[in-house]
Amino acid sequence: MIKEDLTITNVKRLPSGRGIAGQFKDTWIINIYASSGSENRQERERFLSNDLAHLLPTCQKDKVFAGDFNCVISQSDSMGTPNLSKALTSVIQGLALHDDCDPTS
Numbered sequence: 001m002i003k004e005d006l007t008i009t010n011v012k013r014l015p016s017g018r019g020i021a022g023q024f025k026d027t028w029i030i031n032i033y034a035s036s037g038s039e040n041r042q043e044r045e046r047f048l049s050n051d052l053a054h055l056l057p058t059c060q061k062d063k064v065f066a067g068d069f070n071c072v073i074s075q076s077d078s079m080g081t082p083n084l085s086k087a088l089t090s091v092i093q094g095l096a097l098h099d100d101c102d103p104t105s
Contacts, residue, residue: 012055018047019067021055028057032067038083044071048087056095065097 008022008029021030032052035044048071057063071085072078073092091097 010057014051014054016047016051019052019055021057023057023061027062027064029064029066030055032065032069034068034070036068036070038081040070041083044083045085045087048085048091052091063095063097 006024008024011020011022013020018034019030019032021028023029030052032047032055034047048069069085069088071083071088073085073089075082075084
């Protein structure tokens with residue numbers, strides 16, 4: 001996550017190793033890896049609902065979320081059988097996030 005000549009401050013890590021966050025200037029960069037597979041749906045939902053909160057800044061800052069979410073919020077986001085996530089939908093809505101790569105957002 002960190003390039004040698006960039007100054008990242010306030011680095012936070014999840015004990016599980018599934019997430020890291022840090023501040024670059026006025027922007028928080030949050031990188032996660034959620035459990036994959038439909039058999040891990042409950043673990044993934046718990047991770048997104050509970051664990052992810054430990055990586056978030058305590059005050060309103062710009063945020064960049066990245067990583068492998070291993071789930072989607074709509075059928076159209078998947079080419080196969082989607083792992084739909086109510087928790088990811090709640091995170092996106094609660095933090096007023098939008099996908100800058102999605103022309104419809």
